[in-house]
Amino acid sequence: MRGSSNSRRILQKLRQITISSVGSVKIKLLLTLCIAFTLLVIGCRVASFMGWEHRLAAGRPSEPRKGFTILINTWKRDDLLKQSIVHYTSCSSVDSIHIVWSEPDPPSDSLRVFLRRVIQSKSKDGNEIELKFDFNREDSLNNRFKEIKDTKTDAVFSIDDDVVFPCSSVEFAFSVWRSAPDTMVGFVPRMHWVDKSRDSGEYYTYGGWWSVWWMGTYSMVLSKAAFFHKKYLDLYTNQMPVSIRDYVSRNRNCEDIAMAFLVANATGVPPIWVKGKIFEIGSTGISSLGGHSERRSQCVNRFVSEYGHMPLVSTSVKAIDSRHIWFW
Numbered sequence: 001m002r003g004s005s006n007s008r009r010i011l012q013k014l015r016q017i018t019i020s021s022v023g024s025v026k027i028k029l030l031l032t033l034c035i036a037f038t039l040l041v042i043g044c045r046v047a048s049f050m051g052w053e054h055r056l057a058a059g060r061p062s063e064p065r066k067g068f069t070i071l072i073n074t075w076k077r078d079d080l081l082k083q084s085i086v087h088y089t090s091c092s093s094v095d096s097i098h099i100v101w102s103e104p105d106p107p108s109d110s111l112r113v114f115l116r117r118v119i120q121s122k123s124k125d126g127n128e129i130e131l132k133f134d135f136n137r138e139d140s141l142n143n144r145f146k147e148i149k150d151t152k153t154d155a156v157f158s159i160d161d162d163v164v165f166p167c168s169s170v171e172f173a174f175s176v177w178r179s180a181p182d183t184m185v186g187f188v189p190r191m192h193w194v195d196k197s198r199d200s201g202e203y204y205t206y207g208g209w210w211s212v213w214w215m216g217t218y219s220m221v222l223s224k225a226a227f228f229h230k231k232y233l234d235l236y237t238n239q240m241p242v243s244i245r246d247y248v249s250r251n252r253n254c255e256d257i258a259m260a261f262l263v264a265n266a267t268g269v270p271p272i273w274v275k276g277k278i279f280e281i282g283s284t285g286i287s288s289l290g291g292h293s294e295r296r297s298q299c300v301n302r303f304v305s306e307y308g309h310m311p312l313v314s315t316s317v318k319a320i321d322s323r324h325i326w327f328w
Contacts, residue, residue: 067093068155068174068227073100073144078111080161080282085115088159089122089129091167093174095153096130100146102139141255142245144223145236154181156233160224162282169276172321176274177227184263184271185319186226187278189218192300192312204304206257206296219312220260221271225278228263236262241306247299254299261303261311270315 070088074081081099088094101107119131136143144158155177157170165187177185191207193215212218236245240262248255260271304310 066155067095067153068157069095069148069151069153069230070097071100071144071148071156071158072097072161073158074161076103077161077282078108082111082114082118083281084159084161084164085131086118087164088167088170089118091170093171094129096132096151098148098151099131099133100136100144101133102136102143104139106135107133140249141252142236142248144255145233145259147233147237148230151230154229154231155227156230157227158223158225160282162280163225164279164281165225165276168324169274169321173227173274173276173319176272176319180272181229182263182267183269184221184223184226184228184260185274186221186223186271187274187276188222188225189271189273190220190222191215191218191314192220192310202310204297204300204310206293206300208293217314217316218273219264219270219314220257221273223256223259226271228259232259232263232266235266244303244306247302251295251299253295254303257296257299258303261307264313265307265311268311268313270313270317272317272319274319275321 072081072084072088085097088097115131119129122129134143134146134148136146148156155174157174169187173185173187177183189209189212191212192204193207193211195203195205207215236259240258244258244261248258263271
């Protein structure tokens with residue numbers, strides 16, 4: 001009996017030791033798995049930080065990138081047009097360039113040859129930027145917003161031939177537009193306000209850059225340098241009141257304000273001003289003529305009467321590329 005009792009006690013101790021050992025093994029195994037998982041997470045973060053993950057991803061096929069169409073307005077300034085085309089063909093997201101041509105004579109052979117050589121020299125990986133002249137029989141400022149039926153991009157970058165922006169600024173503005181593709185995104189802000197000094201109801205005054213700088217608000221970005229959706233070309237040409245287009249043609253002014261009204265009326269939201277350095281490569285234009293601001297104010301009030309209300313929305317928001325500033 002005593003031997004039997006001793007045997008049972010020995011078996012119980014062995015069982016306890018075995019259970020304790022198994023528990024210890026489980027704990028050690030669990031700790032090992034936790035440590036391995038922690039090291040894996042840290043390794044992934046370090047790889048991403050060091051750029052290894054980026055290099056591995058570069059080997060995978062990327063989705064097709066959708067760029068933008070440049071819509072450039074020109075008038076008997078071939079030298080400026082050449083400079084603009086040479087510059088903007090260097091911007092990586094440019095898909096095509098449409099030149100709004102309203103001159104009585106067609107572009108010269110030398111201009112065509114020059115632009116063709118520029119396009120060929122800037123082609124990348126066999127992908128050549130498409131270049132087209134959009135010919136117009138009449139000379140009208142409305143021509144710059146005629147519908148482009150064969151454009152392959154939703155984004156349109158409207159630009160004058162006498163202003164140039166760095167490609168980095170253009171690409172940043174394009175990224176801002178993609179976050180709000182229904183509104184206008186541009187580099188040249190303008191504003192309006194009610195002139196309370198007049199007794200004849202609400203009379204609106206057009207304010208230029210210094211008004212924007214002083215007040216800190218704006219309600220328009222001019223189409224001399226702005227992104228907008230291609231659908232607004234159709235709306236401007238086919239659905240906007242004909243009386244507005246006739247007014248623009250007669251006065252040879254304010255097509256950019258008309259486009260700002262159109263987009264604001266369609267969306268009910270303000271545009272977005274992107275801060276960027278502008279390089280003026282031309283010295284003449286409509287804005288240099290006397291009485292320009294007064295004529296622009298007349299346009300604003302005429303368009304308000306056409307719409308029956310003021311669609312422009314004021315804002316103080318400004319988009320800044322923080323990569324190029326010290327403090328933000």
